[in-house]
Amino acid sequence: MLHDARSLPAATELEAQICVIGAGAAGISLARALSGQGFRVLLLESGGLEADPASQDLYRGRVYGRNYFQLDVCRTRRFGGSTHCWHGMCRPLDAIDFEARDWVPHSGWPFGLDALLPYYERAQEVLRLEPFDYEATSWAREALPLLPLASDEIRSGVFQVAASRFGELYREEIEQAPNVDSFLFANVVGFDIDERGDERGIARARVACLDGNAFTVKARTFVLATGGIENARLLLASGLGNQHDLVGRYFMDHPHVVAGAFLPSQAELSLRFYRAHPEGRIELAGYLTTTDAARRSEQLLGWCAFLAQEAPLPELEQRLASVLREMDHPGAQPAGRAVFFTNELEQAPNPASRVVLTDLKDALGVPRPQLEWRLSAVDKRSARRTHEILGRALGAAGVGRLQIMFSEDEHGWPPELGGGRHHMGTTRMHSDPKQGVVDPDGRVHGLSNLYVAGSSVFPTSGAANPTLTIVALALRLADHLREQLR
Amino acid sequence: MTGSMRRREFLFEFLCGLAAVPVLAALPGCSRRESLRVALLDFFADRDSARAVGAAYLESAPEEDDDERLLRGLTGGRVREAEWEALATSDPAALYEQVRELHRSDFAAGRTLQLSGWVLSETELRLCALLAQMG
Numbered sequence: 001m002l003h004d005a006r007s008l009p010a011a012t013e014l015e016a017q018i019c020v021i022g023a024g025a026a027g028i029s030l031a032r033a034l035s036g037q038g039f040r041v042l043l044l045e046s047g048g049l050e051a052d053p054a055s056q057d058l059y060r061g062r063v064y065g066r067n068y069f070q071l072d073v074c075r076t077r078r079f080g081g082s083t084h085c086w087h088g089m090c091r092p093l094d095a096i097d098f099e100a101r102d103w104v105p106h107s108g109w110p111f112g113l114d115a116l117l118p119y120y121e122r123a124q125e126v127l128r129l130e131p132f133d134y135e136a137t138s139w140a141r142e143a144l145p146l147l148p149l150a151s152d153e154i155r156s157g158v159f160q161v162a163a164s165r166f167g168e169l170y171r172e173e174i175e176q177a178p179n180v181d182s183f184l185f186a187n188v189v190g191f192d193i194d195e196r197g198d199e200r201g202i203a204r205a206r207v208a209c210l211d212g213n214a215f216t217v218k219a220r221t222f223v224l225a226t227g228g229i230e231n232a233r234l235l236l237a238s239g240l241g242n243q244h245d246l247v248g249r250y251f252m253d254h255p256h257v258v259a260g261a262f263l264p265s266q267a268e269l270s271l272r273f274y275r276a277h278p279e280g281r282i283e284l285a286g287y288l289t290t291t292d293a294a295r296r297s298e299q300l301l302g303w304c305a306f307l308a309q310e311a312p313l314p315e316l317e318q319r320l321a322s323v324l325r326e327m328d329h330p331g332a333q334p335a336g337r338a339v340f341f342t343n344e345l346e347q348a349p350n351p352a353s354r355v356v357l358t359d360l361k362d363a364l365g366v367p368r369p370q371l372e373w374r375l376s377a378v379d380k381r382s383a384r385r386t387h388e389i390l391g392r393a394l395g396a397a398g399v400g401r402l403q404i405m406f407s408e409d410e411h412g413w414p415p416e417l418g419g420g421r422h423h424m425g426t427t428r429m430h431s432d433p434k435q436g437v438v439d440p441d442g443r444v445h446g447l448s449n450l451y452v453a454g455s456s457v458f459p460t461s462g463a464a465n466p467t468l469t470i471v472a473l474a475l476r477l478a479d480h481l482r483e484q485l486r
Numbered sequence: 487m488t489g490s491m492r493r494r495e496f497l498f499e500f501l502c503g504l505a506a507v508p509v510l511a512a513l514p515g516c517s518r519r520e521s522l523r524v525a526l527l528d529f530f531a532d533r534d535s536a537r538a539v540g541a542a543y544l545e546s547a548p549e550e551d552d553d554e555r556l557l558r559g560l561t562g563g564r565v566r567e568a569e570w571e572a573l574a575t576s577d578p579a580a581l582y583e584q585v586r587e588l589h590r591s592d593f594a595a596g597r598t599l600q601l602s603g604w605v606l607s608e609t610e611l612r613l614c615a616l617l618a619q620m621g
Contacts, residue, residue, distance in 0.1 A: 281616060315538075326531060388598075
């Protein structure tokens with residue numbers, strides 16, 4: 001059932017086995033996976049079914065340091081969460097993304113891709129995607145050819161694209177789930193702690209509505225699924241999980257930057273595979289990325305590049321187009337336009353990149369967050385080197401040339417560099433409480449019954465948009481919780 | 487470009503009639519080395535574009551503005567130079583295929599240079615620069 005929390009009698013105490021806080025991609029996936037079981041699940045959502053400025057304002061915070069989006073425009077605070085505003089780009093992390101890589105400080109997941117594969121396959125259905133197949137060769141065909149890169153350093157990959165809006169897709173299912181009750185306009189503002197000997201857990205969540213109503217939720221297990229900034233914010237504001245000063249640190253996004261222009265060696269080169277194109281019920285979009293071998297040998301972070309807008313050629317480039325044609329394809333037509341690459345980069349985990357609390361408070365009295373997004377020399381070196389490798393691969397294949405727009409210094413980035421609104425890492429997962437906020441199951445270290453879901457648990461980000469992994473991890477957590485309650 | 491280099495170019499063009507006739511390598515009076523130069527300069531059909539790219543490169547790398555150095559850089563040594571000299575007179579098409587092969591292998595071997603950020607093979611840039619030197 002769906003309920004309006006504002007209509008609950010004041011000081012009500014709701015009870016359930018599992019309380020999921022946040023009805024976005026993670027929370028709804030979790031609630032669906034737990035529906036039809038023999039226990040009660042509460043799903044609390046801060047917003048309503050529609051966008052609401054007052055609820056949205058609870059996201060507001062400060063941005064300090066590197067330019068970033070205003071925090072209240074990064075997310076959507078309503079049933080369905082930020083699936084209301086995403087582009088639907090899906091692909092799994094690569095196997096190497098899970099490894100502890102000695103050239104990436106603080107890298108390594110507590111499990112590998114194999115452990116997540118069954119959940120990725122199930123996540124495909126949740127996100128209404130095609131079957132789990134992300135090999136570019138599986139989807140390419142004569143009319144949609146791959147670039148003929150005979151390279152052991154650069155390969156093609158493919159995103160499946162379906163902007164599934166969870167609020168619309170799953171509202172009815174949640175409404176009809178016999179054991180799931182979802183409360184709208186219900187904001188968790190704090191927790192009461194239960195201490196029993198050495199065991200410390202959450203006794204109840206304190207919940208407030210913007211109209212002044214307030215109630216509590218008592219549950220055997222709580223799951224925080226409010227997003228990469230809000231998860232950290234609520235833990236920091238509640239003084240939970242931060243015994244090693246890790247909550248809010250290691251904030252990562254995927255730096256997005258146009259840092260390369262591609263000039264084909266001939267006008268006839270087909271790039272259609274790399275533009276979004278329909279495939280069954282979804283779209284596909286090809287990209288270029290580095291092979292695992294190149295990432296190891298060159299000590300690179302993850303990266304992928306999409307085609308962006310085309311541009312007419314300035315004079316030197318017109319001349320160059322003619323030269324390239326003669327070098328690579330004599331007799332062909334020279335290209336008349338260049339095309340820019342938009343790069344999605346992996347950001348190395350960085351403890352100085354973080355979410356902290358400010359002295360400002362929101363309408364419910366919870367401290368507002370401040371985001372300090374910081375990139376490092378590791379990120380820059382990797383991005384620069386990756387482009388050098390891409391430039392060589394494109395030239396060696398005779399498909400064209402790359403113009404690198406990065407400066408060579410360690411920290412300089414093009415001014416237009418931005419994030420992807422992918423908030424990751426602030427409650428990172430690690431089996432060692434001194435290195436992670438949550439354990440490999442997603443449970444907050446030091447607390448017996450508080451779990452975190454969503455991209456805040458990612459120890460590293462790869463260069464894959466996070467939603468498919470968020471959903472896969474939520475399904476994995478659901479299996480764990482079902483097992484716990486058995 | 488130095489005065490002595492310009493004089494040498496002038497003499498060379500006088501001897502070989504470079505600008506007017508594409509395959510002049512076999513003309514009497516051209517040394518094997520000069521024949522190679524002629525054949526290489528004839529690589530591009532669109533010479534104006536190659537010359538413009540070469541001039542931009544020489545402007546950014548003035549130390550390369552030396553025809554001997556460019557030719558040496560292109561051939562990479564005496565062995566290939568001799569082979570190319572022979573092909574220049576006997577089979578220019580095979581010479582051009584070898585140039586293209588070298589150009590492709592430049593990328594794989596990391597023998598690349600940048601011009602306004604463009605990652606280009608040493609071969610293609612030096613070939614253009616050689617043409618630009620002719621003015």
